[in-house]
Structure formats: C-alpha cells, structure tokens
Amino acid sequence: MKTLAQFLPQHLQQNNIPAELGSVLESIVAACSDISGKVRLGALAGVLGMAGTGNIQGEDQKKLDVIANDILIDVLKNNAHVAGLASEEEDTFVAANENGGYLVLFDPLDGSSNIDVNISVGTIFSVLAKPEGRLNTESFLQKGRDQVAAGYVLYGPQTQLVFTLKHGVFVFTLNENNEFVLTKENPQVPASTKEFAINMSNTRHWQAPMQQYINELLAGDTGVRGKNYNMRWVASMVAEIHRILMRGGVFMYPQDKRDPSKPGKLRLMYEANPMSLILEQAGAAASNALENMLDIIPTGLHQRVAVVMGSREEVEYVGKLHQK
DSSP states (O other): OOBHHHHHHHHHHHTTOOHHHHHHHHHHHHHHHHHHHHHHHGGGGTOOSEEEEEOTTSOEEEHHHHHHHHHHHHHHHTOTTEEEEEETTSSSOEEOOTTOOEEEEEEEEETGGGGGGTOOEEEEEEEEEOOSSSOOHHHHOOOGGGOSEEEEEEESSSEEEEEESSSOEEEEEEOTTSOEEEEEESOOOOSOOSEEEOOGGGGGGBOHHHHHHHHHHHHGGGSTTOSOOEEEOOSOHHHHHHHHHHHOOEEEEOOBSSOTTOSOSEEIIIIIHHHHHHHHHTTOEEESSSSBGGGOOOOSTTOEEOEEEESHHHHHHHHHHHHO
16 A cells, blocks of 8 residues: 555656645645644643634634644745645635745634544645735635645544545545555545435525425435435534545535525635535535536635535536526
8 A cells, every 4th residue: 555655756747747736735734644643632632622712704713723723834834835825714814935836725623613522523625826926815716626636634533634636536544653545546426325414403594495405305215306315414524525425425504594695604715615626526516506616706715605515416406406
C-alpha cells in the first residue's frame, strides 16, 4: 500500500498537475494530522467545551473550532505557494504570500457540535488558483467548478483523508506511524439508493416540494417510489458525505421558511462546493435543488446555500419536483 508521500508525486506527474499544488495539499494534510491528534485526545488535552467566542455567522465556537482554525492558518501561511486563505471562522480572508499561486478555503472543524459527545467530525477544504492582480475578496468568489482541488479529513474511528485533484477520488487512512496510506481508489457512488439523510425535525419549515419528496420516501413500497428507504442523520456533513461516498445515499439540508433571507444553512464556499466536486468526481450529483452546485456564481465568502447531494437518481428527482 502506498503512502501519500509515495502516491502524490506519481499522481501529479501522470496528470500534469503542478508540483506547487501538491505542496499546498501536503500543508493541508500536515495541519489536519495535527488537528487529528487534538481531536483524539479530547478531554485529556483540555480542548473540549466552549471557547466563549462567536464566529462571523454568530455561532458559538468550541475550543477545538478555534484551535483547528489557528493550526490551519499558521501552517498555510508558511507555504510560499498560498497567496491567501478564507475560513468559515474568520470575518474576512487572510492574506498569506504575495507571490503564491493558490487560495485555500476551509471549514476547520465541521460538525463540531458533536465533539463533546465523541461523534465523528472533520475538516473540509477547497483550493482555487489565484487570479491575476491584487488579492481581494473577489479573488475567492469563483464557481465550484473552478476548484483545482477539494477534500476532507474525517476524524472518526479511523482518521481518513479524501481528496480529488480532478482526476478521480482517493481515500487514505492514517496509520500508527502518522502516515496516510492509500486504502481506496476511485470510489463510485451508486446512481440508485435506498438511504437518505435529513433533519426531520425541520419538516414543517420546508418548502412544499421537499415536504412532498420526503413523504414519498416515507411511504416506502406502498408509495410512488415503490421501495423502502432507511434514514440516517449524524449532524456532521463530513460523516454524512463519507457514508454516501462509501455506499450511496442522498444528503439534504434544504432551504426552509423561517428566514427568507437565508437560502440555506450550509456554506457554499467552505462546505457545499468542495463536497460537490468530490461527489461529482465519484459519479454522484449535487445541487441547491434547482441548479448544479458547481455552477453557482458566489456573491460572498460566507454565502449560504440549500444542499441536495449524493446518488444521482435522487438528486435529479428532487430537482424535477422543485422545477414543477
């Protein structure tokens, strides 16, 4: 089995990918290895509980949110190829190296509400090529399809790295020597599924097409879909998407009617875009229920979006219901 250090140079060379992009990926992975150690020790390292601060979204921050964010910023600023970075936890972008060719966006600790109860969480990242000219917010506002790399690290029973450089998806597992070892190449998400993930407690707030869709799934083989579905809900996007990548399913966080100014809860730049690129590379689909996620033109660093992603048949079916 190949380690990441053995695999990456070959993958870059075979696909004419710049070595500089490989260097950026290596920095992200190094930061996540450090974060993995902090997550694993948890209470033993005194990193559980609330930080007593809030992020730009007005959400309370966990201690590990802040620690993970600081680790990623420190490591990436020390990579000469990183021109700037943006984090879900920061008000605005952070400038790094003037001559760098890449921008990195990340959710340092997705699902952190689960940390204190020892449920899987993760880091999500997206890499963009820096446009010509002075670095500003607009430099980051690129469509998801323009990403040059995307991935996540899942801190679960095993720590696993999943990434794409737009030439397939690769899964690595952290071994006892703190090395990531290739354990799965090019997983493919089945087009058909019998499993869905959604927070059912919000049913009354959803728009009518989503209510109809879930009612059809709940009707099982007695309804129009003609088959029985299972439901899963971890409340950690990394864990939900990893399950779908490994065995299929559909994950949804739809728009609801409580706050019309918010088209969704999840963030386009830090969560939806990188996960959508990974899933598309694995044969799945992703949308905001009306438009392909990777084609949405972003308007802000912290833009929210409705999310429907996973097995292609289900994502397309949800889209048809919304178009009606």
